[in-house]
Amino acid sequence: MEGIIVIVVLRPHSSREEIESVKEILHAHGLSAMESSVMDSSMLISEGTGTSELISIVENLPAVERVVVVPGVQRLTSRVFRPENTHVRVGALTGAVFGGPEFVVIAGPCAVENVTQMNAAVDTVVGSGAVMLRGGAFKPRTSPYSFQGLGLAGLTLLAEQRKRTGLPVVTEVVTPKDVEFVAEESDMLQIGTRNMQNFELLREAGASGRPVLLKRGMSATIEEWLLAAEYLLHVGNGDVVLCERGIRSYDRSTRFTLDLSAVAEAKRLTHLPVIVDPSHSTGQPHLVAPMSLAAAACGADGLIIDVHTDARNAMCDGAQALSGEQFADVMTRLTPVVEAVGRTMAPTRAHSLASV
Amino acid sequence: MEGIIVIVVLRPHSSREEIESVKEILHAHGLSAMESSVMDSSMLISEGTGTSELISIVENLPAVERVVVVPGVQRLTSRVFRPENTHVRVGALTGAVFGGPEFVVIAGPCAVENVTQMNAAVDTVVGSGAVMLRGGAFKPRTSPYSFQGLGLAGLTLLAEQRKRTGLPVVTEVVTPKDVEFVAEESDMLQIGTRNMQNFELLREAGASGRPVLLKRGMSATIEEWLLAAEYLLHVGNGDVVLCERGIRSYDRSTRFTLDLSAVAEAKRLTHLPVIVDPSHSTGQPHLVAPMSLAAAACGADGLIIDVHTDARNAMCDGAQALSGEQFADVMTRLTPVVEAVGRTMAPTRAHSLASV
Amino acid sequence: MEGIIVIVVLRPHSSREEIESVKEILHAHGLSAMESSVMDSSMLISEGTGTSELISIVENLPAVERVVVVPGVQRLTSRVFRPENTHVRVGALTGAVFGGPEFVVIAGPCAVENVTQMNAAVDTVVGSGAVMLRGGAFKPRTSPYSFQGLGLAGLTLLAEQRKRTGLPVVTEVVTPKDVEFVAEESDMLQIGTRNMQNFELLREAGASGRPVLLKRGMSATIEEWLLAAEYLLHVGNGDVVLCERGIRSYDRSTRFTLDLSAVAEAKRLTHLPVIVDPSHSTGQPHLVAPMSLAAAACGADGLIIDVHTDARNAMCDGAQALSGEQFADVMTRLTPVVEAVGRTMAPTRAHSLASV
């Protein structure tokens, strides 16, 4: 990680010869030159000990649009590379855009269980203003004896809700070989906290073409979190939304310690959107409302909230899920805070709902 | 901590004989009975294995107003004992009230240095709407070779600002023998994070008659924090304001990890006001604004913010202090968030300012 | 995780019909009955709310050898299930046995780089008494721009050392699809700290038939660590060695905080062997010797140590690797401590060495 990092953003429609001549000059000066493509730009990522002289030579080559010298360990995720906010669109016309002026709330049950549960949960969250749905089909569980999710059947149930409502869905993928079919059945892939450094999974998810929701590892530093995102951008996927979901601390009065200063700090360091999971972080329904409001106030771009209309019988993490009434209350209280920081709640774009 | 805790709140103006007869009955049933007086109530605090039968006997004694059975380890600080919010008034007419509808911002330099610095800092924070002043005269410092504060001279400089502005001041007290004169020269005693479990200091501060600002220990659980407050209430001082100031976690991108869920959780467990220190927790000026807004959004009753008009030359923690412009910006952005959660910014009650 | 867990250990050579009749009785009483096979025993793992009456019925069925009721969340890894130490043999005649009276030291470079480096490192560690070799071919790296290991070429270089010395080798596997060929080229699969809860990888590694070295997650509780091992046993692989490698704490004077009380506690809770990694935990060569001695003293079954004969030019984690001289010193000082706790250093069983 020594030396400097030079990102050479290439002009669109440069010829292969023009690009190769840039690489030759970099190589001649002892720099590597890896071709990459992210957020509609082609670029060369170089590492070495280049001089300002070299940079001015490269800047003037015909294939070169601009040259960015990045000082830290992050590169493509850094605001040095891209100062303006990245907008990540999920879903088509009825979808959601993270990182722009709208505040996006994703809601739904922790785990997909059956049609009845999904209809009930989705009706209630959409009715209260959620603009995107969540639901786990593949659940990473601490014990091999715990409910591991419905798998493919769960994916199908989730896809039914996607069709019924027209809203985009996000669901977790836990192993590289599942990426392809999870990407087919959903609009956004979630990488969970236990897999933040499952680098092969990151590479596959990055290559899938789907937007990715990257949860922070429960003991990851901000730098490690951004470098995990760097794995995604580095293989060409710029549609990454970060999600703070609580870190491990000595204090166990909450399940994890929600680290909201990390949200503000990440927003400063990276151009990527950052959202907050107040459900898994606190593990307690009565803390979801205050933490949702705090997240909106400190600059988060959205929330992902567990809702279950029959929490006592939930097959997974029911204790922390909000009831429909509690979720409606959160949404009501959230609106003025979102507006107080100069944003608006993303408007519902769901179809009028009919049961599946 | 086994058995039950019974708090017998006594009627005002009960006679000594009436009170003694309550104690006799408690003793006869094997319960201790410690007399205490807090928040304008006299009471007996008992510990034992009392039955509901005993409680109904005691409830009907002439000296007894009500009997509260507290299940957990907190007692006087618990909402079980006192469901409604406690309002803590600091200073006289021009003072501040914590825990009510007004959101209270305390500001000033980390350490008192000299008249010029104090005039400049106080002018700027009062001008932007701070309603209470801070400034350290006795500084607990990790190294014996670091600046330890001006001591008595610092107290005098702070008292001058109190007189000049009419605003109440809070300052830290670090050892029991200093409590008396610090209490004379200030309106509120601060117990710092390193002294949260300095129990002799808590007892002295509790006995001083002054309101106390109790910072959370940097590795204290919420329970330990409330039990530290219990030391204050237990000796008869109900004017306690809690302050979350960041905990130690593995992540050192911020100086400490601000634990805002602890604010919401403490507000649920205790009737005491809770404020937030966004300066010492994050250690970074650019995080003070977002964390201030988040604190207000999640239900904090106020903030305490470091401001220094010449931070580069500050003798203590200058790196984290806001400039006057930065503080003004925080206050501007804070107002709509405070209003979005149904509260108002405490109005300035300062005298028109003249230099000391 | 509610109710009781009943493990029905089946007699060897029970007929299919006899086994089915046990399952029927369990089902008739509302218990599940999953067939499993681990450590040379076939068994049924049941979950439900069985009565002691049911258990005495089951105990008397012809196919049933014994019935174990396990109270906690661990099952096959628990000493309740298997009181005596499990011995895990790695490699053939010249191999190592973990969990018995011998103390086993694994050593080698963090990452496999080239033939020269491997020859030098292996010669020095074998000369000083290491009985098993380590070397990483697939490296999980925080940054996508860091050296990721030589991959297949690295595996080949490691296999050459295995052949040259006759000693068993352990190497990390980072993704399910690699398990098969890594298992072919090595004697033991390492699951790294970042993959402790990569459950699909655990399942594949468990099914590989190779012994597994399971590193503790850097923020895993002991319970979570044992449940990760449970994933391996649960698919039939009882040859699991646990490895404590440091946890994340607030103190960064060492890279991680080596948690030796977790070693003693894990040895109490589980029958599986537990070893210690003093290199990655402390991140500092001068702490490897004292922590190695401490590990031996508190009951660890062995060590895994980074050694590089040219640490300054190491491609990965060179800063923490011991030189050959430092490793020899550790081994010399280790011997009397190992003997003081009633064990012996595992004797070298290497071939006389010739360069590859």
Place this chain on the structure above:
Amino acid sequence: MEGIIVIVVLRPHSSREEIESVKEILHAHGLSAMESSVMDSSMLISEGTGTSELISIVENLPAVERVVVVPGVQRLTSRVFRPENTHVRVGALTGAVFGGPEFVVIAGPCAVENVTQMNAAVDTVVGSGAVMLRGGAFKPRTSPYSFQGLGLAGLTLLAEQRKRTGLPVVTEVVTPKDVEFVAEESDMLQIGTRNMQNFELLREAGASGRPVLLKRGMSATIEEWLLAAEYLLHVGNGDVVLCERGIRSYDRSTRFTLDLSAVAEAKRLTHLPVIVDPSHSTGQPHLVAPMSLAAAACGADGLIIDVHTDARNAMCDGAQALSGEQFADVMTRLTPVVEAVGRTMAPTRAHSLASV
């Protein structure tokens, strides 16, 4: 903490004039010059931006024995200042010496309760080889409603055991005003984990003339711990023994996480002795033996262990105390490990015991 730190060690019997002339030269070059006296040396501690030229001038002054330039933030506690181990003698002829070749075990009950308890506990620990006694009279307790120690009566009971056995005793002091009489009744003052940064208490304890046992704060870094010791040395008390007693981490399977790498690291950084408390750190009797052995193996100079002959009825922390049999077992297993690292168990120097 900027600039350099220069410690000017003065020749014994230098005249006041000679010393003043050194100070003048330092002042003339813009350095402060604080007089201090520790470990039989008088010295001037200076801070500034001195040049090597200045140092060579100062070195040649008649009053100057040597000049030490210390690079880090520790000064008098640093091995740069004093490379050889400091030996701290506690008590007179029958006392203990920490930091030398002997390994010192302190034992006794957490809290002093009554004569019977003290006789029983002391008889058993002395019989098994403890060479120094512990017992708390002033207990810092998380809750104001918990047993706070017997206070003066407890001190008297402890002093009786001191007289009866001839062995030195250590006991905790919790507030500055108690230092004087606790110093009279005991041989060593303990500063507990909650008071490690109670700086006024450190200054008083430092000035008492008694050796001090300084426990590490439960969330203190090694640097903060050494700087707390610096407060003691800085006022002239060089008889300081450090004690690692566990830190707060996310893992609550033990009460605290015993950080043995901090012992090895502290031994490297400072010349002061370092011992380990395996009782309060783990909070579990079955972990005391393995952690005691590990402490000895990694270079600790001794142990402090809770023993209670009737742990179930202990008034404080009984759950973690060893029985007499368990303590005897620890001592038996400890001896060979102590010898394996080239040290010896400190021999008992107690009087033949008679009941008080």
